[in-house]
Amino acid sequence: MPSLTAALLLAFALGLLPAILVPAVRRALINGSRAVTRHADLWRLPVAFTVAYAAFRIAGDLLLHARTGDPLPLANFPDPTPNAFAAVLPALEGVASVFNVFVATMPLAAWFALLLLLNRGGLLGELHRALRKRFPGWRGLTLLAGLAVGAIAALLKPPLQLALPEVAPHLPWVVPVLLGVFAAAFELVLGVAMLTHLMLLTHVWLRGLSFHPAELRRLTVRRTGFVLKWSLVLVALTVTFVVLPIYAALLVGADAPLFAQAEDFSRFVGRPIVLAVAIVCLPLPAILAFHNESLRAALRDAARLLRRHALPFAAFVLLTATAMFALAYGRDAARAAWGAESWAGFGAQLALAVVEGGLTGWLIAAWVCLYKGLPAGRKEVLF
Numbered sequence: 001m002p003s004l005t006a007a008l009l010l011a012f013a014l015g016l017l018p019a020i021l022v023p024a025v026r027r028a029l030i031n032g033s034r035a036v037t038r039h040a041d042l043w044r045l046p047v048a049f050t051v052a053y054a055a056f057r058i059a060g061d062l063l064l065h066a067r068t069g070d071p072l073p074l075a076n077f078p079d080p081t082p083n084a085f086a087a088v089l090p091a092l093e094g095v096a097s098v099f100n101v102f103v104a105t106m107p108l109a110a111w112f113a114l115l116l117l118l119n120r121g122g123l124l125g126e127l128h129r130a131l132r133k134r135f136p137g138w139r140g141l142t143l144l145a146g147l148a149v150g151a152i153a154a155l156l157k158p159p160l161q162l163a164l165p166e167v168a169p170h171l172p173w174v175v176p177v178l179l180g181v182f183a184a185a186f187e188l189v190l191g192v193a194m195l196t197h198l199m200l201l202t203h204v205w206l207r208g209l210s211f212h213p214a215e216l217r218r219l220t221v222r223r224t225g226f227v228l229k230w231s232l233v234l235v236a237l238t239v240t241f242v243v244l245p246i247y248a249a250l251l252v253g254a255d256a257p258l259f260a261q262a263e264d265f266s267r268f269v270g271r272p273i274v275l276a277v278a279i280v281c282l283p284l285p286a287i288l289a290f291h292n293e294s295l296r297a298a299l300r301d302a303a304r305l306l307r308r309h310a311l312p313f314a315a316f317v318l319l320t321a322t323a324m325f326a327l328a329y330g331r332d333a334a335r336a337a338w339g340a341e342s343w344a345g346f347g348a349q350l351a352l353a354v355v356e357g358g359l360t361g362w363l364i365a366a367w368v369c370l371y372k373g374l375p376a377g378r379k380e381v382l383f
Helices: 004-023 021-037 041-068 084-101 108-116 121-136 140-162 164-169 174-207 213-251 256-280 283-289 294-310 310-338 345-375
Strands: none
Touching: 004 021, 004 310, 004 345, 021 041, 021 164, 021 174, 041 108, 041 140, 041 174, 041 256, 041 345, 084 174, 084 213, 084 256, 084 283, 084 345, 108 121, 108 140, 108 174, 108 345, 121 213, 140 164, 140 174, 174 213, 174 283, 174 310, 174 345, 213 256, 213 283, 213 294, 256 283, 294 310, 310 345
């Protein structure tokens, strides 16, 4: 264990070294920390989502123990040697989330869904105007109705998941499936909106602009539609390479070996493909958030930007990857040391959720500082 910890620290230092040596990345990290201290939402929002998600999972485990009557131990002591290789894919998913989809938004998505349905701050009206402008006629109304259905599903999803063993016998199997699909769509939109909001907030700090929070939220609603163009591409890739192989095996009545092969393909081939595409195309969400461009134009600009500034981008991605790897490995180490279902393990999950949220907010701010600090030659979105 000490040698493995030393190797982990060495890997983190090697990932931090290029970021320190590259001036553009070093300035971005410093400016990102300044932005976080100036606008607390840059760290409070990610921390709120990560802690809420961890607390929801803990609540599910506690309800399971309450149903079975098993007492929850203070700590378990299984094999204290975690597998470092198991943290690689979660680390890459963390890297992709910084640039593309923020963090897991459930169960706080239920609260935001309620605010949207109540038209708090005029967001629903702003969304209606934005959709009507970009998609005239019935298309805009259809998208608005679909988002409203997704918001209702997001409201129902957390309590249904917690009470699923009790209510499942009384519901058709298609109800939880449809509820999960519509809720996942709303959670994706909310995650992209939160990422767009944090990027715009950092941009406001960089430009030294004064703004009203309500106006920035309305601008976030308008710009989220552009960023969603790329997010939906990632969703399509995920469905094709990760979800469909498993469902295809289930539909054909696959036996255990064939289903295991489909599961291995989804995990070790499909997920890396999607993550590689998301990481290689890392400038796309920022380009779409700050510039009124089509997805094709954004792809062209992203390729040009990566060719001109490959070194700072590579150094920033390496730093993000090592930080996320250390976080994923620390989560596995805590689970191995104290057990996944124990009071000590739950405390470690909440503490690591706080670290994950704060780290994600800082990296998003630093990424925007890096992106805006490089010459792009494109017209910015007006505030």
